[in-house]
Amino acid sequence: MNRAHPLLPFAATLAGVAVFSLMDALMKGASMAVGAFSALLLRSLVGCLIATPLWLATRQVWPTRRAMRLHLLRGVVGGAMAFTFFWGIARLPLAEAIALSFIAPLAALYLAAILLGERIAKTAVAASLLGLAGVVVIAWGRLGSEASHPEATWGIAAVLASSLLYAWNLVLQRQQALVALPAEVTAFQNGIVALMLALFAPWFLAMPDADTAAWIAASAVLAVSASMVLSWAYRRAEAQALVPLEYTGFLWAGLFGWLFFREQLTVPTLVGAALIVVGCWIAAPRKRPEQSAA
Secondary structure, eight states: OOSTTTTTTHHHHHHHHHHEEEEHHOOEEEEEEHHHHHHHHHHHHHHHHHHHHHHHOOOOOOOOOOHHHHHHHHHHHHHHHHHHHHHHTTSSOOHHHHHHHTTTHHHHHHHHEEEEEHOOOOHHHHHHHHHHHHHHHHHHHHHHHOOOTTTHHHHHHHHHHHHHHHHHHHHHHHHHHSSSSSHHHHHHHHHHHHHHHHHHHHOOOOOHHHHHHHHHHHHHHHHHHHHHHHHHHTTSSSSHHHHGGGGHHHHHHHHHHHHOOOOOHHHHHHHHHHHHHHHHHHHSOOOOOOOOOO
16 A cells, blocks of 8 residues: 555554554463563563564565664664563553653654654644643553552563663664565564573573463464554654654553553552643644554
């Protein structure tokens, strides 16, 4: 599809974020059961098995040097990002962890300007600040009303570290999307993370039971699907226009946190969610975004 509706990249990003949020919930349960390392390694292996045939079916040419360099770099950054995040959410309420992670889209706007040469629109900055304000309201309400987990401090530190890596990951995702198709991006992302973690498997791998293995397999399917959808979207619109939509992940985190872990929604959550939605509306462009060949 060379000429897509101008709102399709934004709809795809919203869908990708929702699917990733469900994956986060499944991975939180798996990380609590067998640890973040084992859950991430096994998820990456399954994801690689799913994505590689898709890549081979769409394009069997080996990636260019530039593309391979981006695959390796994002694989390392993404692996560290995912491990610290899953380790953190095993020790924090899911919605609270997602709220903390929203420092990433704000940082990514400026990384996109530095690394990609994108011009930061005033509306994008305003939308990100409004979304961040919503996150602050939600995080303040949660932290002020709930008892802290004994390891909450370490969990917060891990999520914040993951968020900084995620900001870089968002920019790399845009760079990858311009030189490789979604199936290739997803296959190499999962494969490189799996290879990197496999080096430490003899010391840290714990095998899951049947139920946990099912959660990990389902999370791999969700991760591959969301990665391909987001890669498609980032190929067709600038990172600074799509990044504010990452804030909607908190809405899904609140829902899945309640469904899976009985985490309660509060008035600050609803107020913050309203701010996030308004921020995303402001971020949506009023003209056709940049297009590129599929």
